[in-house]
Amino acid sequence: MWGDRGRGGYVVHPYRGYGSRREAFLMGRVFRQTALSDRIPRYGVLRDLADVLRRIIRWGLPEVSVEVSLGENVTTVTTDHDGYFDVHLLLEHPLPDDTSWHHAELHVVMPQAEPVHSFAEIYIPPPSADLLVISDIDDTVMYTGVANKLRMLHRLFVKQAHQRMAFPGVAALYQALHAGPSGNAKRPILYVSRGPWSIYEMLEEFFQLNRIPVGPILFLREWGISWRKPWPRRAEDHKYDVILHMLSMRDDLPCVLIGxxxxxxxxxYARIVHEFPERVRAVYIRRIERKPDRERAIDRLRDEIRHTGCDLMLAEDSLAMAEHAFEQRLISERGLEKVRRESSR
Structure with a gap:
């Protein structure tokens, strides 16, 4: 996991990438960050607050060239006005077939500064992968409380990874989906969040602490916050666009959607099922609050897509999802039992 350990200066921070045997995608940011004072302790509330502020107040470096190498494949991209870069690399030189995780090297040369180097992990599913899992994070994997905006912002920015709560059975459920009925499917799992890229490190640590498959990657978004515009840009189609992109990249894989x-x-998700009726095997919706009007609306969506053969399930907990997934032969009996054990703790 990336971390600057309190150091300041110029940073190139790539996020985990993904791809197929034909192409690879990678995002990241080049920015300048202040160093932590030696007077701030390594642990405690003061350190947590300092880390939060440093993540939010980062100076993105625009118009910077980033060279990316993946095996013998090389390309150069330029950062945007916020310092973010987006890489689409055609794999003209094939990568090894015996591994799913590949290391890309990144090099940045800036005037009047030392060169900056980093590396990124890129996940390319094996040819045997038979399913794509796409999951929300907020109130699906991790309790966030998006219904209460102020509490949600506090949990989003202030709480550290070890202070956050995963829903019971989530780790076992996603492990079972990753492994499949065979136990070795190595299915790609993609996570989408409403949160900004500044919480990426915290989410990575949260996934590792809770033994949730890392996926390969997290899809967050740039909020575009500034002093003149203190609220994030609207991103209503963020999740839809991500799912559309993944389905187009692997047009041979069916998928499961979790939210x-x-x-x-x-x-x-219902919109996706309407547009790709043969691609979506199941839709799992975690019930986070009991509102009759909302549940009736979800029931109507379930009835609207019933003709496609895709089940939209409003699930009480992770175990209910796992039981349905086992009935649909999406996970193994061993995986189901592990979810049952974790959910009962």
Whole structure:
């Protein structure tokens, strides 16, 4: 996991990438960050607050060239006005078939500064992968409380990874989906969040602490916050665009979609099922609050897509999802039992 350990200066921070045997995708940011004072302790509330501020107040470096090498494949991209870069690399030189995780090297040369280097992990599913899992994070994997905006912002920015709570059975459920009925499917799992890229490190640590498959990657978004514009840009189609991109990249893979009942997940997922009726095996919606009007709306969506053969399930917990997934032969009996054990703790 990337971390600057309190150091300041110029940083190139790539996020985990993904791809197929034909192409690879990678995002990241080049920025300047202040160093932590030696007077701030390594642990405690003061250190947590300092880390939060440093993540939010980063100076993105625009118009910087980033050279990316993946095996013998090389390309150069330029950062945007916020310092972010987006890499689409055609794999003209094939990568080894005996591994799924590949290391890309990144090099940045800036005037009047030392060169900056980094590396990124890129996940390319094996040819045997038979399913793509796309999951929300907020109130689906991790309790966030998006219904209460102020509490949600506090949990989003202030709480550290070890202070956050995963839903019971989530780790076992995602491990089972990753492994499949065979136990060795190595299915790609992609996570989408409403949160900004500045919480990426915290989410990575949260996934590792809770033994949740890392996926390969997290899809977050740039909020575009500034002193003149203190609220994030609207990103209503963020999740829809991500799913569309993944389905187009691997047009041979069916998928499972997982979300929660609190926001627009059921509507977005039902739209995907309407547009790709043969691609979606199941939609799991975690019930996070009991609102009759909301549940009736989700029931109507379930009825609308029933003709496609895809089940939209409003699930009480991770175990209910796992039981349905086992019935659909998406996970093994061993995986189901592990979810049952974790859910009962």
């Amino acid at each position: 929660d009942s609190g926001q627009h997940d059921p509507e977005v």
